[in-house]
Amino acid sequence: MEKKSGTKAGIQKFGAYLSGMVMPNIGAFIAWGLRKTLKASS
Numbered sequence: 001m002e003k004k005s006g007t008k009a010g011i012q013k014f015g016a017y018l019s020g021m022v023m024p025n026i027g028a029f030i031a032w033g034l035r036k037t038l039k040a041s042s
Contacts, residue, residue, distance in 0.1 A: 022029070
């Protein structure tokens with residue numbers, strides 16, 4: 001059982017790291033996605 005809580009803590013730490021990387025760049029991701037969509041459709 002103690003392993004499961006450790007895994008959960010690791011997942012939460014990983015999620016916090018990911019959100020820390022992604023959240024400041026969310027506008028760039030949206031712009032990139034829109035550009036890809038427009039290029040694919042044209």
